[in-house]
Amino acid sequence: MSILVTGGAGYIGAHTVWELAEAGRDVVVADNLSTGFRAAVHPKARFYALDIRDRAALDGLFEAERIDGVIHFAASSQVAESMADPLKYYDNNLHGTMVLLSAMVSHGVKRLVFSSTAAVYGEPERVPILETDRTVPTNTYGETKLSMERMMAWVSRAHGLSYVALRYFNACGAHPSGLIGEAHDPETHLIPIILQVPNGQREKLTIYGGDYPTPDGTCVRDYIHVTDLAQAHILALDYLMAGGANNVFNLGNGAGFSNREVVAAARRVTGHSIPAVIGPRRAGDPSRLVASSEKARSVLGWDPKFADLEAIIATAWVWHKSHPRGYGA
Numbered sequence: 318m319s320i321l322v323t324g325g326a327g328y329i330g331a332h333t334v335w336e337l338a339e340a341g342r343d344v345v346v347a348d349n350l351s352t353g354f355r356a357a358v359h360p361k362a363r364f365y366a367l368d369i370r371d372r373a374a375l376d377g378l379f380e381a382e383r384i385d386g387v388i389h390f391a392a393s394s395q396v397a398e399s400m401a402d403p404l405k406y407y408d409n410n411l412h413g414t415m416v417l418l419s420a421m422v423s424h425g426v427k428r429l430v431f432s433s434t435a436a437v438y439g440e441p442e443r444v445p446i447l448e449t450d451r452t453v454p455t456n457t458y459g460e461t462k463l464s465m466e467r468m469m470a471w472v473s474r475a476h477g478l479s480y481v482a483l484r485y486f487n488a489c490g491a492h493p494s495g496l497i498g499e500a501h502d503p504e505t506h507l508i509p510i511i512l513q514v515p516n517g518q519r520e521k522l523t524i525y526g527g528d529y530p531t532p533d534g535t536c537v538r539d540y541i542h543v544t545d546l547a548q549a550h551i552l553a554l555d556y557l558m559a560g561g562a563n564n565v566f567n568l569g570n571g572a573g574f575s576n577r578e579v580v581a582a583a584r585r586v587t588g589h590s591i592p593a594v595i596g597p598r599r600a601g602d603p604s605r606l607v608a609s610s611e612k613a614r615s616v617l618g619w620d621p622k623f624a625d626l627e628a629i630i631a632t633a634w635v636w637h638k639s640h641p642r643g644y645g646a
C-alpha cells in the first residue's frame with residue numbers, strides 16, 4: 318500500500334515525503350514542478366511529473382499504483398499573488414482539488430490529509446486561535462483553502478471519504494540534515510528573505526507595515542518548523558487509517574513573534590547586522606496569527622520538537638548558506 322503526496326516536490330510536501338520515506342513508508346509523489354523541485358524529492362519516492370488538473374494523468378497514476386491514502390499539498394500558496402491573480406488560485410487550488418477528489422472517488426481511495434492554512438481565519442477574533450473560531454479569510458489564498466476544506470466535507474458526506482485538514486501557521490526552517498529546505502522563486506516569505514541579507518543576496522529587507530495594533534507595530538506570526546509539520550501529516554494519516562473521523566487541526570507553536578522580533582532572532586543566529594526598514598503594509602495581511610494547537614497535541618499526539626525561534630532559524634540558515642540559489646546551487 319502506498320501514500321500519494323501531491324505537491325511532494327514543494328517545500329512542506331518534500332519535507333513530508335522525506336519523513337514518510339525515512340519511516341519506511343512507500344511514497345508516490347505527483348507534482349507539476351511549477352514551483353517544486355525534482356531534486357527535493359526523496360530518492361526512495363516514485364515520482365510522477367503531472368498536474369492534478371489533468372484527470373487522465375491522475376487516472377493513469379491511480380491505475381499504476383495501489384494508493385491507500387493521499388496527502389494533498391499541490392496548490393498555489395502566495396498571499397500577494399493571490400490578491401493580484403485570484404483566478405489562478407481558483408483554478409489551481411479549487412479546480413485542482415475537484416479533479417483530485419473526483420479521481421479519488423472513482424478509484425475508491427478514501428483517506429485524505431489536506432494542507433490547509435491559518436489564512437482561513439482572516440483577522441482573528443482572539444488569539445490563540447481555536448479550530449472552532451470564525452473563518453473569514455482576508456485574501457484569495459485563504460478563501461480558496463477554506464473552500465477546498467468545504468468541498469472535502471461535502472464529498473465526504475456523499476462518498477464516504479474521510480479527511481483531516483491541517484491549518485498551518487508559518488512554516489519555516491529546513492531539514493536538520495541540510496539536504497532539503499525552502500526555495501521559492503521569487504521568494505516572498507519572511508525568514509528566507511531575512512537570510513538573503515547575511516547571504517549577500519540583498520542589502521536590507523523591508524518590513525511590511527509598522528502601524529499594526531501589536532506591541533511593536535509589526536505583524537505577529539506563529540512560526541512552526543517544517544519537520545514538525547511533516548510529522549503531523551503522518552500522525553493525521555495514521556489517525557484516518559485507524560478509523561478516525563473527519564477533523565480539522567491547527568498546527569503552530571502557540572507563541573507569537575513580531576516581524577521585528579524575527580529579524581532580531583536572525584541577527585543573533587547569523588551574527589550579521591541585517592538592516593531592516595519599515596515600508597507600507599502588504600495587502601491581505603492580518604495583524605496577528607497565533608495558534609492553539611492543543612487539539613492536535615491531544616487527539617493526534619503531536620509533539621513538535623522545535624519550540625525555539627532561534628533553533629528554527631538556525632536550521633534555515635544552514636540550508637540557505639549551503640544552497641544560496643536553492644536547488645539550482
Ligand code: UDP
Binds near residue numbers: 396506
Ligand atoms: N514580511 C515582511 N517583509 C518581507 C516578507 C514578509 O515584512 O519581505 C512580513 C509579512 O508582511 C507578514 C510576515 O512577514 O507580516 C510573514 O509573512 P510570510 O509571507 O512569511 O508568511 P504569511 O504570514 O503571509 O503566511
